[in-house]
Amino acid sequence: MRKKTLTAVLLMILSSAALMNAQSTGNNVVDHILSAYSPGMFTSDPVSDADIDLIVRSGLKAPSARNGQPWKFTVLKDPALVASAITNANPGNVVFVVSAPETGDQGMSYDFDCALATENMYLAAQALGLGARIYTGPVRIINSSKRQTLGIPEGYKVIALLRVGHVSKDIDASSAASTRKAKEELVNYK
Numbered sequence: 001m002r003k004k005t006l007t008a009v010l011l012m013i014l015s016s017a018a019l020m021n022a023q024s025t026g027n028n029v030v031d032h033i034l035s036a037y038s039p040g041m042f043t044s045d046p047v048s049d050a051d052i053d054l055i056v057r058s059g060l061k062a063p064s065a066r067n068g069q070p071w072k073f074t075v076l077k078d079p080a081l082v083a084s085a086i087t088n089a090n091p092g093n094v095v096f097v098v099s100a101p102e103t104g105d106q107g108m109s110y111d112f113d114c115a116l117a118t119e120n121m122y123l124a125a126q127a128l129g130l131g132a133r134i135y136t137g138p139v140r141i142i143n144s145s146k147r148q149t150l151g152i153p154e155g156y157k158v159i160a161l162l163r164v165g166h167v168s169k170d171i172d173a174s175s176a177a178s179t180r181k182a183k184e185e186l187v188n189y190k
Contacts, residue, residue, distance in 0.1 A: 032127055039131040042165035046092040051128050052077075055096065055164065058124035062117035070110040071117045072099045072153045081150060085142065086135060086163055093165035096121055097142075099156035114159040121162050131167035136160050 024031055056073055064070060074097040076082045082089045089095065098118045100110035118134055125132035142150060142158045152158060 032123065036123065036126050038133040039167045040088075040133065041168065042090050042093055042131050042163070043168050044090045044092040045166040047094045047130060047164055047166070051125075051130065051164075052094055054128060055121045055124045059096070059098070059117040059121040062113070062120040064113035064116065065108055068108065068110075068113065070100050070104065070108070071114045071159075072156050073097065073117075074099065074151050074153075076150065084146065085138060085150060085161060087138075089163060090165060093163055096162040096164065097150060097152065097158055098160045098162065099152050100159050102155055102157045111159050118160045118162055121164075125162070125164045130164050133163045134160055135163060 025034070052075060056075065059071070059073055060069070062071075076085055076095040076097060079089075079091045082093055082095050085095050085097065086093075096118075098114045098121075100114045104110050122132045122134055136159075138161060139158050142152070142161075147156075147158070
């Protein structure tokens with residue numbers, strides 16, 4: 001009986017390792033993208049200035065049409081300003097406001113370029129072990145009445161906000177993440 005139990009435990013361990021390896025591609029970037037999620041609950045531990053700088057630098061390296069780099073980043077660290085941008089933020093959280101020119105050349109997609117910069121910063125924050133969540137819901141209100149208060153540059157409109165903070169070690173990424181649609185629902189192969 002003891003030998004059967006030991007064999008069963010060994011099989012469970014080996015099958016778990018095989019499952020984990022099946023989900024890993026061996027490529028750090030791809031593995032990071034496939035495991036990323038947007039947490040909803042953050043702690044109040046402050047984000048370091050060094051991490052903020054790395055996140056900003058990652059946004060600056062985003063690709064853009066004709067290398068136009070149309071974005072402006074406004075980094076909100078003041079808890080009152082953070083709370084006025086996002087209602088459920090904790091002290092210690094940082095909000096990166098990504099803005100694009102209000103007007104531009106025909107055929108240019110400043111919004112898309114800014115989305116790429118936001119994604120770069122999102123992935124950088126998570127690679128640094130921080131939680132990151134992209135918001136677009138507050139954009140309309142900010143653009144209509146809070147641009148000056150938040151320090152958005154003249155002639156620019158807000159495209160997205162990126163909330164960054166520490167996530168409790170008690171949070172489990174598998175149970176904290178919302179479900180994803182099946183690939184078959186979203187992808188056509190021809």
